[in-house]
Amino acid sequence: MELRNYMEDLVLKKMDDVLTKYPDCCKCDHCRTDIAALALNNLPPKYISSHKGSIYARLDEMMVENATAIIEEIAKAIEIVSRHPRHDDVK
């Protein structure tokens, strides 16, 4: 059995677009992972079995349906991470 949370793909796909509107936000791997995690915690997971293929056609469909909520959550996550970046903790 193979399950995938499409929401994860959607958030990662959209994150770069949204980040371009926040030139001051740090874009290191640590901050990007934090942004994705924060956004995903506030978005409903969308699980789909991945064994049937044609994932990417459905990914586009779901992107259209969920784009507004996804962009909103990514923007909120970016604001939180830019105020309190945690990358210094791990250096």
Ligand SMILES: [Zn+2]
């Ligand atoms: Zn950073």
